[in-house]
Amino acid sequence: MKKGLFLLSLIVTFCALGTVSASAVTNDTVKVGLRYGSSVMSSANLENDEGSGYEFGYFEDDRTFVSLGETDETAITMEPAGRDGIQVTVTGTDRVLYESGEDTLAVMPQGRDPVTWFRGNRYRGGFEYTVSGGGLQVVNVVDLEDYVKGVLPSEMPGDWELEALKAQAVCARTFACLTTKHLSAYGFDVCNSTDCQVYSGIGEATSATDRAVEETEGECLYYDGELAQAYYHSSDGGATEDAENVWGTDVPYLRGKEDPYEARTSIPNYSWTVTYTWEQLTWVLQNSGYDIGDVVDAYVSEVTDLGNVYSVTFVDSRGNTLVRTGDDARMAFYSTTLGKNVPSLRFTITGGTGGGSGYAVNSASGTLSSLDGVSVISGGGTVSRLEGEDHAAISASGTVDLTGGSGGRGSASRDGITITGTGNGHNVGMSQYGARAMAEQGHDYIDILEFYFTGIRVR
Numbered sequence: 048m049k050k051g052l053f054l055l056s057l058i059v060t061f062c063a064l065g066t067v068s069a070s071a072v073t074n075d076t077v078k079v080g081l082r083y084g085s086s087v088m089s090s091a092n093l094e095n096d097e098g099s100g101y102e103f104g105y106f107e108d109d110r111t112f113v114s115l116g117e118t119d120e121t122a123i124t125m126e127p128a129g130r131d132g133i134q135v136t137v138t139g140t141d142r143v144l145y146e147s148g149e150d151t152l153a154v155m156p157q158g159r160d161p162v163t164w165f166r167g168n169r170y171r172g173g174f175e176y177t178v179s180g181g182g183l184q185v186v187n188v189v190d191l192e193d194y195v196k197g198v199l200p201s202e203m204p205g206d207w208e209l210e211a212l213k214a215q216a217v218c219a220r221t222f223a224c225l226t227t228k229h230l231s232a233y234g235f236d237v238c239n240s241t242d243c244q245v246y247s248g249i250g251e252a253t254s255a256t257d258r259a260v261e262e263t264e265g266e267c268l269y270y271d272g273e274l275a276q277a278y279y280h281s282s283d284g285g286a287t288e289d290a291e292n293v294w295g296t297d298v299p300y301l302r303g304k305e306d307p308y309e310a311r312t313s314i315p316n317y318s319w320t321v322t323y324t325w326e327q328l329t330w331v332l333q334n335s336g337y338d339i340g341d342v343v344d345a346y347v348s349e350v351t352d353l354g355n356v357y358s359v360t361f362v363d364s365r366g367n368t369l370v371r372t373g374d375d376a377r378m379a380f381y382s383t384t385l386g387k388n389v390p391s392l393r394f395t396i397t398g399g400t401g402g403g404s405g406y407a408v409n410s411a412s413g414t415l416s417s418l419d420g421v422s423v424i425s426g427g428g429t430v431s432r433l434e435g436e437d438h439a440a441i442s443a444s445g446t447v448d449l450t451g452g453s454g455g456r457g458s459a460s461r462d463g464i465t466i467t468g469t470g471n472g473h474n475v476g477m478s479q480y481g482a483r484a485m486a487e488q489g490h491d492y493i494d495i496l497e498f499y500f501t502g503i504r505v506r
Contacts, residue, residue: 071227071236076110077194078175078235079187079246081165087182090126092138093154096169098161103135103145105153106188112155112173118144125152127178150178153188168248170197177234186235187248195220196252196260201245202279203479205253208486211479212259214495217505218477219244221267221277268496268503270300275503279477282314284393284470286353287499293373293392293475301475302501303353309470312484317469321387323380324463331382332361332369339369344459346399355392355474374473380466394468398460476500 082088093101100119106112120137123144128134133152135145145152155173156163163170165185172189189197198219199205203212222244226237239246268275276298278290283306290301309317323331329342340363348360348370359376361369371379377389422432472478477499485495493505 071230072191072224073108073110075191076172077189077191077223077237078110079189079194080184080229080233080235080238081187082183082185083179083229083233083235083238085180087179087184089182090124091176091183091185092122092124092165093156093174094123094138094164095121095156095158096162096164098156098158098163100157102155102157103147103152104155105149105151106173106175110188112153112188114155116145117157119157120144123154125154125176125183127181127183131178133176133178133183152176162249165248169250170248184233187239191220191223192260192264193249194223194246196257197246197248198223198244199256199260200251200253201247203256205251205256207255207483209255209259209262210486210490210492210495211482212256213263213492214477214482214486215279215479216256216259216263217266217268217492217496218277218279220263220265221274224267225274225276263492266505268500269506270500270503275300275500277477277500278473278475279479279499280472280474281478282309282317282391282470282472282480283474283478284317284391284468285309286355286393286474287476287478288351288353288355288392288474290475292351292355292357293473295373300501300503303351303355303474304498304501305353306478306481308481308484308488309478312480312487314480316471318467319390319469320465320467321380321389322463322465323387326463327382327385327387328361328380328463329363331380331385331387334382334384335379337369337379339363339367340365344399345396345464346401347394347396356394359396389466389468391468391470391472392474393470394466396464396466398462398464400459 082091100117100121101123102112102114102117104113104115122138124136124138125133128146131148131150133147133150134143135152136143153173153175161171165174170187170189171193172187175186175188177184177186195216199212199216202219203215205212223237226243228243229235229238237243268277278301286303286305288303289297291297292303325342328345329339332339332342339361342361343364344362346360347356347358349358351357356376358370358372359379374392377392377394380387380389382388477496481499482495485498496503496505
């Protein structure tokens with residue numbers, strides 16, 4: 048149950064939360080999108096790092112590779128040929144090695160346990176190219192365990208404790224097995240960025256990260272016999288949160304809880320502060336498409352039982368309000384242009400009124416968030432301009448101090464707001480630094496996963 052300063056009814060939604068009954072991975076093989084959409088390539092190079100040449104063909108629906116041709120050349124280039132075909136040449140030459148009349152071509156490195164260079168990273172498995180938007184979409188078709196070996200060191204430092212790495216490996220594997228967000232649009236399971244999980248081949252793998260994957264081979268998170276959403280984040284700042292309060296969907300195993308472990312380990316930038324002037328905040332919100340005027344107030348209007356922010360209210364100079372809830376309560380502040388963001392949902396705001404109801408003007412329906420600069424008419428007809436916020440009014444019951452507005456919560460700062468908080472991420476699921484702290488204190492990866500995910504089983 049949520050508790051807060053004011054009752055709010057706005058709801059955020061988050062797609063794809065819940066459980067599914069089957070894995071998205073086919074025959075323990077994952078399709079990973081490396082270049083797609085706006086990042087398609089006019090041509091794509093491959094070069095053997097370990098191996099000897101390539102085979103050309105296609106992948107069946109069960110992801111079995113079918114060979115239609117081969118070459119012992121070790122450096123090749125793929126590019127669109129005509130409207131639908133794909134042509135393969137020796138890199139740096141016009142010598143054609145293979146031509147496909149189809150809009151999709153699969154390339155499989157030859158040799159024992161081959162490794163291939165693509166765009167500065169080394170990859171295991173094969174590649175699938177599809178003509179798209181005048182260029183080539185590039186997909187790595189790779190064994191599930193090799194994929195997890197590529198994700199793990201990109202998502203968690205390889206020198207962390209083995210049990211923390213194992214917990215992360217199970218989360219990464221589960222995420223891949225459950226995720227189908229790109230399958231219908233692009234034909235692959237997961238992308239290689241933070242939109243899914245960071246994956247850059249095998250270049251960052253260490254003996255410890257490989258060991259963590261091997262010692263948890265095939266293991267995933269399950270709830271009531273079905274794959275679970277294995278969400279994770281850097282640090283929770285003191286408490287994780289219910290998925291319902293962050294993304295708007297109730298998930299029984301994604302329950303928030305106080306985290307006693309993070310405080311027992313060193314976490315860089317664990318506490319943070321970010322400031323916004325009213326002009327900056329107005330610009331950020333308006334450029335994000337929000338319908339609001341000049342912002343003059345902002346405050347946390349509701350918190351959860353665990354002390355995380357549930358909603359933030361913004362007020363403009365006309366008295367209009369904009370309320371953002373759940374993860375949008377922090378993402379509303381995000382600006383790449385200003386280089387500012389609110390890292391987690393565990394924060395406080397100073398400089399706003401804190402939710403004061405403002406000053407009533409002429410009627411109950413009219414309010415002002417500030418009296419500074421307002422003109423008033425005295426009983427004798429004199430017009431005066433107010434300065435500052437320390438004023439009083441005479442009512443039937445006597446003199447009433449107006450400082451801070453009729454709600455008595457203080458007036459908004461002229462300079463803007465300061466947001467102070469702890470943690471980094473969306474606060475749902477496993478805290479990576481919490482996992483590290485638990486491992487440092489002797490807990491194994493099962494303990495870690497069962498703490499952060501309520502009622503799950505690892506198998």
